[in-house]
Ligand SMILES: NC(=O)C1=CN([C@@H]2O[C@H](COP(=O)(O)OP(=O)(O)OC[C@H]3O[C@@H](n4cnc5c(N)ncnc54)[C@H](O)[C@@H]3O)[C@@H](O)[C@H]2O)C=CC1
């Protein structure tokens with residue numbers, strides 16, 4: 001891709017996206033530039049990925065064909081006011097922050113700009129991301145194709161109606177955190193019975209990875225896949241019954257609910 005990719009804000013999600021982009025080879029290292037308020041995270045990405053770094057947001061805005069706004073939502077207004085006169089007229093600006101809508105940010109730019117609302121997740125770093133995207137009316141078909149191939153270079157992409165973006169935040173953006181909690185708990189159980197912790201993490205993480213892959217590759221309903229693990233009179237159904245008793249499913253559904261409510265609060 002003969003494009004410059006810019007990041008304003010170089011925290012956790014920017015670092016995951018930069019890793020995904022560089023590892024995929026979709027652009028060369030010298031086609032990626034990132035800015036941040038402070039330097040430690042910039043030095044980290046410079047050392048690890050050899051990209052260009054700066055503490056000057058305007059420099060990034062001037063250079064970027066694809067401009068990721070990877071600061072948290074409380075900095076959006078200030079950052080947009082700082083850069084809005086410097087962005088390239090044809091730049092595609094990618095809003096990554098939870099609760100930041102296309103409409104709110106069109107008002108901030110106060111001129112026609114190509115806006116993409118994107119909600120990625122950190123597994124982007126290892127080429128297994130999932131990103132939901134929605135676009136405004138100034139994004140052309142070819143911009144959309146390029147944007148999709150950028151995100152596809154490090155994972156899956158789903159085009160969604162913007163009204164579903166807070167749900168994407170919960171089920172795609174935040175859910176790796178819930179999954180790590182599940183993996184950790186599974187490993188804790190194994191450690192309780194004497195398994196070395198390192199080995200317990202291998203079993204727990206690989207089982208989660210394998211189960212997810214099996215579902216995506218076979219398209220079999222998760223209930224059917226679960227049933228095929230539960231041998232009659234066996235061990236698994238004992239655990240399934242206990243997880244139901246302790247409300248695993250309703251706890252997870254509640255987790256999605258509070259996530260969506262929080263995003264709505266950020267919308268204002
Ligand atoms: N962490 C994640 O897994 C995901 C995060 N997001 C969204 O991305 C946004 C950023 O999240 P994180 O990366 O987790 O936060 P973070 O706190 O790790 O990164 C934000 C970075 O922006 C920098 N920053 C703040 N104000 C700035 C300014 N005026 N100019 C330049 N840099 C500035 C901070 O120094 C920090 O390094 C959030 O709004 C979040 O909703 C979206 C998807 C996944």
Ligand SMILES: O=C(O)[C@@H]1CCC=N1
Nearest residue numbers: 098169170172173174
């Ligand atoms: O915690 C957050 O607000 C962001 C959104 C998705 C993942 N992290």
